[in-house]
Amino acid sequence: MYNDSKNTMPTTEAEVIEYLKRHGEKDMLRFLTAGSVDDGKSTLIGRLLYDSKMIYEDQLAAVIEDSATHGTTNTDFDPALLTDGLKAEREQGITIDVAYRYFSTDKRNFIIADTPGHEQYTRNMATGGSTCDLAVILIDARHGILEQTRRHSFIASLLGIRHLAVCVNKMDLVDYSQEVFERIRSDYEGFAAKLEDVDLHFIPISALLGDNVVDPSENMPWFQGGTLLYYLETVPVATDRNLIDMRFPVQYVLRPDLNYRGYCGTVASGVLRKGDEIVALPSGARTRVAGITTFEGDVAEAYPPMAVTVTVEDEVDVSRGDMLIHPNNRPHVGQDFEALVVWMNDEPMKLNGSYLVKSTTNLVPAAITDLHYRFDINSLHRLDADTLNANEIGRVAISTHRKISFDPYQRNRSTGCIIIVDRNTNATVGAGMILDREKRAAQPVEATAEPKSEHIRREASTVSADERRALLKQKPTTLWLTGLSGSGKSTIAQDLERSLFDRGQACFILDGDNIRHGLNRDLGFSAGDRTENIRRVSEVAGLLNDAGLIVITSFISPYREDRAKAREIIGDERFVEVHIDTPIEVCESRDPKGLYKKARAGEITQFTGIDAPYEAPDAADLVLQTADTPVAESTRQIIAYLQDQGLLKA
Template sequence: MPEEAAPAARPPLRFLTCGSVDDGKSTLLGRLLHDARLVPDDTLEAVTRDSRRFGTTGEETDLALLLDGLEAEREQGITIDVAHRYFATPRRSFIVADAPGHAQHTRNMATAASTSELAVLLCDVRHGPLTQTRRHAHLCALFGIRHVVLAVNKLDLVGYDEAAFARSVAAWRSFAAPLGFASDVAIPVSARRGDNVVRRSEATPWYAGPTLLAHLEDIDVEAGAEDAPFRLPVQWVNRPDAGFRGYAGTIASGRVAVGEAVVVAVSGAPSRVARILGPRGEQDSAAAGEAVTLCLADETDVARGDVLAHPGSLPAVADQFAAHLVWMDEEAMLPGRQYMARLGHLWTTASVTLIKHRLAPDTLERQPARRLELNDVGFCNLALGTRAAFDPYAENRATGAFILVDRFTNRTVGAGMVAFPLRRAANLHPERFLVDRVSRAALDRQRPLVVWFTGLSGSGKSTVAKLVERALHAEGRHTYALDGDNLRQGLNRDLGFTDQDRVENIRRAGEVAKLLADAGLIVLCSFISPFRAERRMVREMLPEGEFVEVFVDAPLEVCIARDPKGLYARALAGEIANFTGISSPYEPPEAPELRIATAGTTPDAVAEAVLAHLRPLLAR
């Protein structure tokens, strides 16, 4: 008889293990590697030695230590970072991410989920799915993972009781049903003993399904990326000489061939593919996952961050969209604050304009929110600094994902998945007037300028601004003063003093200052403006050189002693919440155009110092 053909090897599988802390994720992976004979002898010997120092399994080898690579993790017996491992069986190769279970490390788990195709979600059979189990399940769904394995662990601790397994599965299914996973398999395991991990366990005769490894080897997670619409996010414009121009990047989805029509998504500029260059030279076509350089038939304006697409299936193009946002930073997300966003290879400014809701991690209930805290998941509207090409994340993970980055620290603070574009401003175009800012300023024989006074309450900002305006007015300058207290009695009367309200307060004030400068005026702004991010935002609204930041620097104790409005006394008595310097932070300018200490001097002297700085600027 002819020999039976070996099963065909499947494509590599990227998966992660996740779930609540102490549910046994690292032990499960260690057991899988050990029982599949994928651990080198010297590595196993090292883990055996470490088990005596850090292990939690008595005299047995603690297989979790195969994954817990950080010293802190071994000492605490928990996973902190995402541990990646690469291994292969005769049937398939794998890239596995062991994600941390603690709530404070949810951001690490989200990072792992963004590149995974399947999730092995663990729960302790004694407790069933917990809050963190549910949070991880929801993140898996948000990040486009369509296949889940529920590994009900520690069956040995309940005598391999089928009823206990069934209770955990029922609790999981009642929660997971709305998440819409394409496949959802429950497997009873004991990671410590090896039951149903690589070999079928005789202790669970009531279970007829596959072992964990068999399921991972057999499951088909192909998403049909080659059948999706063609997308090439341009990573690099290749111009080695004047005779060659190519657009390099990795094809995110679909296929492309020489001679086919393509479009630059944002500009709409059409062309055709003249050449395709791959790692081995010229080729006739290319498909999703291939890194190529496309040469177009026409001289087309294409830059890094653009997306090349098929003209019959274009991505959305907009400067606003709705998205699910996972907040990953200790500092809360504040609507209106500017961050940097990366979509594909495009970098642009971005801000959250509205939080529609946040999700309760245990029930998925939609809750109102005015900010997102660390590990929160919200559904938000975002505005970009430029129009961008993107797809809904559910349709294309590569072109529908983005990150938010703090502009000062360069920390990645959020990860998002686009839901749909917002076209609210698609029919609006900036109106160009016959009289511009230069003409208006020339009529007044002055240069437009925004002078931004910042400092604590009681530092003397408003007093100095008044004196400066009076002197400029006496010199024939056309000025206007904007003061925080005044704006809060009209334009900003709906705002309070929370961090998010302060952000919006300065955003509105900045827009007004911009309009007044456009009218050709010298605008003197007196605002505490406690956050550097919003002061920088106002600076970037204006042309280069038209924003002057004046830090009116008075120590807190001096301001408390002055207390011209009696506010510090009330704040210290607990009568005023969110008071800057007492119960709300103030971030001093790091590089203002002018810093003036007001302690031990007079307002007139401070005003004269400001005028001495401004007059050369106004004379230009």
């Protein structure tokens, strides 16, 4: 039963010895299974264990007996009951924790982290996935991609799991339809484009009936991609290890007698060799590797995940928590870093609360000093937040009381992961993945009414505003065009700019897309980023007005409050709010950039009018209906308005 069905049982003693050796020499794949509550996760695992002959007869007998009371299927036995262990969860019919399962075939040994699909158990999936190389994502063929599918895929990718086996399950319930499978595959690929560095593999299966799990399906001759088990047996994972950056966290200092001092530890990454020049962090002391000791004798080199004992040539002060590294390949050493944190406790995260952070073999007091944003893990939107609750994920800044050595998680899983422990309850309350600070996008500076320093004073110019007006023969004004994407803002702005220029006016357009290429390239489309976008544009428009220019802005600027702020910054007397009032149906039918289509398909999110609000002006200075109006007419109306208000000479 430990064997793949294709194997023949060893019969002679020599064959058994050979069999055992082969078993020990096979490599190991750790994978997790994720799916929504009824996607059939437990059933799939039960099927893998059953079809690969991992189930003992007495366990099977117990399951068949249990099927009568707990079974949720109408078939003779419910494979899910092979894996559901705790009584309470069996009674609820759901898995409530991470359970580990073991099986092997003649190719590989496997450890399955069986993780729950239930809404509040994001933390358990993070737990199960932290040690995995691969995730099996289950999708119910009848329902396609659900919020939880996105969530599970997102968490898997956050945890650095590179290989995703996307199993479209319950194909038997959709008549083994290739069309259904292809549609789900295409939906998933669209969504997965946002995930970093993942290797996707799609398989249509029926876990309950066994199609394409261990044995190829006779019901889906159109699928030639191999079974799930075949993929699990063959996907290469050894190359996922980091063999470049040598990191040896010292775990235990061995001093059996005065003549021997050894540093026990497990190589986290890279290759350590006898004779290597090494640096002990954080002290920076240099020495050489005198020897690498194991129970079997000394070895010339050690690589992950070998557990060895290192002796060094010089007397240096090294203790648990220190890290041995090569001098020319250093991790970050410091007290401040940023991390994506999965919150795991019912008690919400407390900014500047009393925590401990464990990183490699260090456990240090630490504070979470800032929460930059929280992810809506279903949409991947970044949201403003004051705290993280259980099962929420956010980007935080952490400050430790002592220096630690770390790497970005994306580069080094072993030295980039942390757990957060509550100092009062001792509970593990969070798990984090350290981010690469070099690559991070600058955080928007919070807009304040006053400059950050009190030493800043305004300087007066010797050229007055009146002199500039006289030189340019115009009243500097900002024409603030607001409206939905596709309402005609840019088209009108360009036509207007041309007309004003041809009339001898010095004018300039501030365009949303252009500004986001430069000045505002660090900003996204969250509410906070949109507000900052508009604030900066207002400041620029104000400066250009100060310089004497007429400014035309072309921004969706969906929030009333932001436009009110813009008016305040630029000055009421210079600010003309023009509402380009085009119905969304018309905008969507125009769709000049194809954005509505993408938004409807879920490829872009927080799109104004689709999944983000547009607050139309209550009292715009000018409202233009563009649905049946030529551009030239809109331009004419704006110029007429400016002339009426005395802002433009007739």
